[in-house]
Amino acid sequence: MTATSAPTSAPERGAEPAPAAPGDSAGPARPAGTTETVPAGAPSPEELHGPVVEWFDANARDLPWRRPEAGAWGVMVSEFMLQQTPVSRVLPVYEEWLRRWPRPADLAAESPGEAVRAWGRLGYPRRALRLHGAAAAIAERHGGDVPKDHHHLLALPGVGEYTAAAVASFAYGQRHAVLDTNVRRVFARAVTGSQYPPNATTAAERKLARMLLPEDPGTAARWAAATMELGALVCTARTPRCGTCPIARQCAWQRAGAPEHEGPPRRVQTYAGTDRQVRGKLLAVLRESLAPVPPAVLDQAWRDPVQRLRALNGLLADGLVERLPDGRFRLPGA
DNA sequence: TATTCGTGGGA
């Protein structure tokens, strides 16, 4: 793989609206376009960059997908696995995947069912299917190399705004706003002064992330990784370790006295008794069986036949399960 | 915009 070339995507600049914010002529001067996004008194980008990046240099975890030998494919595999799944559970599966399928074409040559099986219990197995599909698309459309262009990345199955930016940034050193749940929380606290970010990513958050992004691509990539790591290790959701935070003194939330979240409690996803749990039970049976499974075996995975059938049909519709002519079931193409 | 989609570990 070649080293980082010039960023191919358009720099995330110029999207900020002209100042012209009415009614603030009496207030202190602020940079254009920061109105409504950055509260008065919030730390400037320069106050945050140094401490956060220095902290990262000293405290970054040695994760396999951060090592140079991981390559863009390793970064992409890790990003898929880390979507909603903790690092500790991803580690062993990641190692196994890269050992088995060191290049996208290796995975593409495999059946989708094998990808689902090797996904193990990481959860959300559709990600395995999408990663397999992404590998196939990379093999077919990109000569077997993970594309560098943000636009091409976004076109791959399972790659959304976050993952496209993460791969472009971490694998290729490009300048992109990388907005994951960690970064959103760090910005919400340090800059906006809120304990938690909004439920869904807002335009204001994207704008803020772009404004905080260092100009130099390499520095921007470093900043992206550093803010994520800070959110993962220090500025955690439940009990942040503000005593060890490199920007605790600049933090708007700390300065405001760390006020508790106001408003309606954030919805917690239920799981017990849902279709998701049933799907999980059914798929676990199929994952662990090398031979196709008769319907009677699946019947034992869940009591309620109505819900069981609904879940099975969902799995079939998603392409996670295949029904053979003889009525037995298996992972797709396995 | 709101839902759906797994799983397991820490507090």
Added chain:
DNA sequence: TTCCCAAGAAT
């Protein structure tokens, strides 16, 4: 034990 919630994407 129960309750959160963990590097999102697709619809």
